[in-house]
Amino acid sequence: MGIRRNLLRLLALLFAFAMVAAACGSSDDDDSSGSGSESATATADDHGDDDHGEEEEEDTSIGGGLSQDAAEKAIEGDDEEEEVDDDAPTFDRSTLDGIWEEAAYNRQKMVDKITAKMDAGEWGVGDDGILRGPAGFEINMNDCPADWSDTTGITDSEIRIGHTTAQSGNLAAYGNIAVGWDNYLQWVNANGGVGGRDVTLLVKDDGYVAAQTIEFIDELIESENVFALLTLGSPNTLAVYDQINAECIPHPFVMTGHPAWGDPVNHPWTTGLQLSYSTEAILWGTWIKNNLADDLPVKVAGLVMDNDFGLAYELGFEAYAEGNPDVVSEYLPVRHDPAAPTLTNEVTTIAAFQPDVFISMTAGNPCLLAIQEVEAAGLLEDLKAAFTPSVCKGIAAYMAPAGMAADGWWIVGGGSKDTTDPKHMDEPFIKFVNQNLEDGGLDPAISLYGIGYTYGYPHVEALRVAAELPGGLTRTNFIMAVRNIDIYGPLTLDGITLAMNGAADGYFVEGSDFSLFDATEQTWNMVGDVVDANGASPNCAWDKDNGGCR
Secondary structure (H helix, E strand, O other): OHHHHHHHHHHHHHHHHHHHHHOOOOOOOOOOOOOOOOOOEOOOOOOOOOOOOOOOOHHHOOOOOOOHHHHHHHHHOOOOOOOOOOOOOEOOOOOHHHHHHHHHHHHHHHHHHHHHHHHOOOOEEOOOOEEEOHHHOEEEHHHOOOOOOOOOOEOOOEEEEEEEEOOOOOOHHHHHHHHHHHHHHHHHHHOOOEOOEEEEEEEEEOOOOHHHHHHHHHHHHHOOOOOEEEEEOHHHHHHHHHHHHHOOOOEEEEEOOOHHHOOOOOOOOEEEOOOOHHHHHHHHHHHHHHHOHHHOOEEEEEEEEOOHHHHHHHHHHHHHHHHOOOOEEEEEEEEEOOOOOOOHHHHHHHHHHOOOEEEEEOOOHHHHHHHHHHHHOOHHHOOOEEEOOHHHOOHHHHHHHHHHHHOOOEEEOOOEOOOOOOOOOOOHHHHHHHHHHHHOOOOOOOHHHHHHHHHHHHHHHHHHHHHOOOOOOOHHHHHHHHHOOEEOOOOEOOOOOEEOEOOOEOOOEOEEOEEEEEOOOOEEEEOOOOEEOOOOOOOOOEEHHHOEEO
């Protein structure tokens, strides 16, 4: 076991240092998006074991994202409607009690479904050591380390979750997501925890440096004996997800929208939460096609963070542009150092290109810098549209500091609600979030604290489902719950589904809003209906050297 683990660590370290060098000594991305919801009827319906993605046209898909056809059908409302349980009760989402009642109902449906399959011998760990689940989902537990345990990180009173994030460095603001998540766990623990156990979050500050992420993951596995792991950032997660899967440790709802997390076959222990960056790129192109019809084809410039995060965006939109020359005549990606203090040179290059559409494919403080630099360069006067990325939807963090320069920017927002947005402030769950933050001595005006609840809520729901399955809370039951999850998300716009389906559907969120920022009112105004294409994104086996998803 020791030799095997050391070899894995050595390989991971070599991989990480290569990525760090490529990213000029800094790494990252991240996010603030995504969760999903449905209608006012309870929505934990059985999606069945069929493969939702088999009928997609592979030649129009970039992998890890919607095809052009699927995106347009979803926008037009022509996607297949999911079955609705006519016997399901309705719940009052205008009250917190109604939201809790719906959550309990959805959990019980998942528990009943999984338990029935386990009792029938169809799911769960068989005598052959294979963990089986929905839609052909399998994990060969015989490949797990010899000293692996299904209950590591669980005591009679505690569930230990390890989390690497950035609380220092150029993108340290994203570390506030962990603070908000921990605030939610404090409320969960004060109200009975999960099956009577407190959920403890062990946070390690990796500063967005992938090599540091590797060291902390080793520490969390070997010294802290955690039950599950959570990482933030695309380069950071790519540096460790091979090791985490080899160690057979749950790694769900990672804080990044890289398409690589939709890989239930090769990385069954890892899942994402938010909208895939590949799908976001397709939706940018679809918006251009539908809204700039009189100006097509258009020139598009992308400001790209020079690391694995930015590369996912760049490859996604490049594939769209190449497949739709009638929409995009020229596409210019201009990369920037993740640690760059200014973006003046990059935006000057973009201005000389004279684009019709500008897309910011960056993260953290560079999102704010991009808005400011675009205004300073006078680009807004000539642009037909400017987009900021879903990972920078946070109003307080990225839009408000730009003042009126942020007015009129578009976003494919992944459906997430900002807990500081005036239009949502009176919703019961957002009131609940902001009151908890205030009670915990935190400022509710920091929107990334609220995003912590966006991530924490589905994580806890899956833990609660796993605790009620045969055998109780275990790592295998937890990943089974995650791969079957189908819930209402109170921090996601209605109409967006939150669900996964084993090996067939590896993406939790496949829908989004198209929203326009109003700097006067400090709010995102959704334009049109939400887009939801649950189950329509092909899974992604990431292959960076060969153009992305396979």
